[in-house]
Amino acid sequence: MTNDETTRRDAPSRRDYLTYAGALAAGGLLSGCSGGGGTDETTATSTATQSSETSTTAGDSYSVAMSPAGAVEFEAVPQNVLAGSTNYLDITAALGHGDAAKSTSRPSTSTPSLKYYYQALGVSTDWLDDLKRAGSYKKETLYELDSDVHFVDPAYLDTLDGWSQPDIDEVAENVGPFFGNMYSRKHRDPPEAYSDSYQYYTLWEMTEKYAEVFQEQARFDELNALRTDLLDHIESNLPSKAERPTAAMVYPRLKKDSFYVQTFNHKGYFYAHTRPMGAADVFADVQRGEYGGKLVDYEAMLDRDPDVILMNHGISSYYDVPETKHAIRDDSVGSQLSAVQNDRLYASGNPRQGPIMHLFQLEMTAKQLYPDVFGAWPGYDGDTYPEFPESERLFDRQRVADIINGDI
Template sequence: MADDATGREVPTRRDYVKYGGGVIGGTLLAGCAGQGDGGESSPTATETPTDEATPTETPEDTSYSVTMSPVGEVTFEEVPSNVMAYSPQYADMLVALGHDDSLNSLGFLSYAETLTYFFDHLDGVSFDAEGLTELFSNGSFDKEILYELDSDVHLMDPAWLSAFDNWSKADTEEVVENVGPFFANRYSREHTQPPEGWRDGYRYYTIWEITEKVSQVFREPERFAALQEEYEKLYATIRSNLPPRSERPSVGLVAFYEGEFYPYKISGPGFGKAHTRPMGARDAFADSDRTYDENYGASYDYEGMLEVDPDVILHNFAVTPFYDWDEVKATVSEDPVGSELTAVRNDRFYASGQSFQGPLQNLLQLEMTAKQLYPEQFGEWPRFEEGDTYPDFPEEEQLFDHQRVADVINGDR
């Protein structure tokens, strides 16, 4: 046992995990020696025990390593069974890989409602947030929580964690040394720049590349491969059935807040747009003289929105608990100017998905968005009301095999 700077007795690194090769630096070997699965042989009837036991066999090395930017190489001695995750895409991955029972926390427990919305219609698949710890508190991140959770692995990008006001790189190194490693990549969501000290060699991944690496951590390559196969078939179905560019709608991806519309790029980089970018639609704001970016770089009042007047309006994050969709839609539809919007008049103002998507949400949000933008090609998307779950489409209306995905999650491959 080792003491930290506060005099508290803390455990040394776990005996099944070691950290090396990343920007955190060095190879940190976990735990104490001699606590593996192998052991010493018992004396036979013809042997005389002595005070000093003599091992007759060497325990088999069952360790395995997974590498991802920015954490570098992480070596595990066994599959993690107590897992911290901050962002909901990692909870999504754990559900997809059949390891959601290992989850001990989320950044915001309210995101459980979003996961429930997407997963409940899949046969035998659900998400249970009971007993999970909420990690975010008053704009800060409490290191003590990580000691209390005592996680085998932290599915949180340490580069992003270092952006919290009360956190330093030394804190990260302390947690890696005394609790367990970090394993995540956050800035691939928008391809934004990580904080100073983490930029050298930072790599961006697709959500499926990140999922593959997480599947390696949990030793689930077959589950991942089966899910990726469904994704590839879905992607090919959508891309091969898109109408000619001249017939595609103009789309405004927005968030509505206090009378203003805040736009997002529908084809921006990163896995946050993995459900809109493949649609090849025309961005209604692309030719606007107002500057905008991924995160509310500009806003439009009703008159400004009417000047842009998209054929389809997708409300970002509307299926999450952060917006009351019924109230948003009623407010816009009942406004004298808002009611003149083409998308509102044609009932094409939709509650859309969200950017914190793991593999399962990506599959479902691709299907959702294809139906919202191209109903003639992919079928109608039903109205959404608060309390709804993802539609249980008949098999002939599904753009991918929902039962097959449920079977993969449930281990019935």
């Protein structure tokens, strides 16, 4: 521990700005919440009653409650946010507070997807270039970043080396509170200490919580109404089940000549852009590991031979899409896949999505799976979101940009 760090820890509490009122320790974090909570992403968010019960306003201060942190009291809207993952960055920017996001875990992997979608709206992404790297959340790093609030799941933090509940409480007291929920991503089991009280949220339920943090409920309502209209349009125009394509969502592992297969219709915001499409997952019966995936080789893929293959994380910096497509097409078995032969091997979205990414990825996936209904997907060149006729756009780009920019 450095002398500077010791001084910082002995300094006056940050509760003059933000009060960490939640009980982070296991037990009674949110009474009545269970690990099986959360609604399906295809239904409109309806947490207004819950929000009114968990958020209170007293003068200029207000509190917001979300599992597993519990209730966190804010004296003012945060101006310096550590947005731990891509979805938190997206939520922050969607609510008009992108400039408040000062740091994230790994900017190099978080920013490409966000720039791709936000630039398609004509919304500034300059703030993304100034993000500081929080890395693996070393305690010293969090003191240096001096964030008003950490959009990081304290339950996850408790699994990392160098962290214990007293450490979490200390940083929450001296720097800023933790307010995140990571295990809603795939509905994985949280650490045992949190298992009795952890609650899962849909992407839009989480976004509503952060709208309360930023006092941007009106922006949230507008975005949520637009999202509801988009989902209604997609779902009301889906072909009958007999006419829907079979599909697989994969992460290519070229060095192992295999695919990391992920489920298509599972719970969690990781699958929020594929689940509403109702396509038949050819690997639905495959036993997955703890992280929701399983490696299969080319022969296993050909045995199931899906009509459509969506390459997960294609719209990000995780791998080179043209190179990956070429490698699959050049493989003696991969070249036999129906999706390859029919040019239905697609770069899919980034599942660590927030609300703006979700809108684009719903549109993208609808076109990739049902081009005869929603218009063809023009493809991904790794540069800009493809152009197609305005009549084939599934949501109003200008309306979204206006909401982000505050014209509501």
